[in-house]
Structures are given as C-alpha cells and as structure tokens.
Amino acid sequence: MICPRCDAENVRVLTTSPVPGRWIMYVCDTCVYTRRSTEPSYATDPATYPAAFKIDPAEIPTMAAIPPVPPRRDG
Numbered sequence: 001m002i003c004p005r006c007d008a009e010n011v012r013v014l015t016t017s018p019v020p021g022r023w024i025m026y027v028c029d030t031c032v033y034t035r036r037s038t039e040p041s042y043a044t045d046p047a048t049y050p051a052a053f054k055i056d057p058a059e060i061p062t063m064a065a066i067p068p069v070p071p072r073r074d075g
C-alpha cells in the first residue's frame with residue numbers, strides 16, 4: 001500500500017474499528033500520515049491526494065518543528 005501524502009510504500013494497519021469490519025486505520029511509517037479506510041479518495045488515494053499537501057520524504061529531517069522548540073536556558 002502506498003501513502004497518499006509521501007508516496008512511500010511504508011503503510012501498515014494502525015488499528016481497526018471496535019465493531020469488526022467497519023473501518024481500518026492505516027499509518028505511514030515514513031511521514032506518520034494516518035487515515036481511515038472509509039475516508040474519501042482525496043485522503044486515501046495517492047493519485048487524488050491534493051498536490052499542495054504532498055511531501056517529499058527526503059525533506060522530512062529538515063522540516064521545521066511546529067511549534068518551534070525554544071533554545072535551552074542555562075542557569
């Protein structure tokens with residue numbers, strides 16, 4: 001299975017519905033994108049996921065932390 005946001009083939013089942021067979025929740029171990037199997041195609045299909053929200057896995061290590069972590073105060 002391919003991640004809709006980063007196109008990595010690193011998606012696994014995170015959990016399933018309390019009532020069996022209702023939905024499956026998936027998580028991408030590359031970008032941590034999570035989604036339910038019942039969400040519309042723009043949230044589940046790499047081909048229709050909004051291009052503006054796509055990310056490149058190579059850029060993940062240099063992405064800004066939000067909220068930013070302030071510098072440590074010594075003393």
Ligand SMILES: [Zn+2]
Nearest residue numbers: 003006028031
């Ligand atoms: Zn991903």
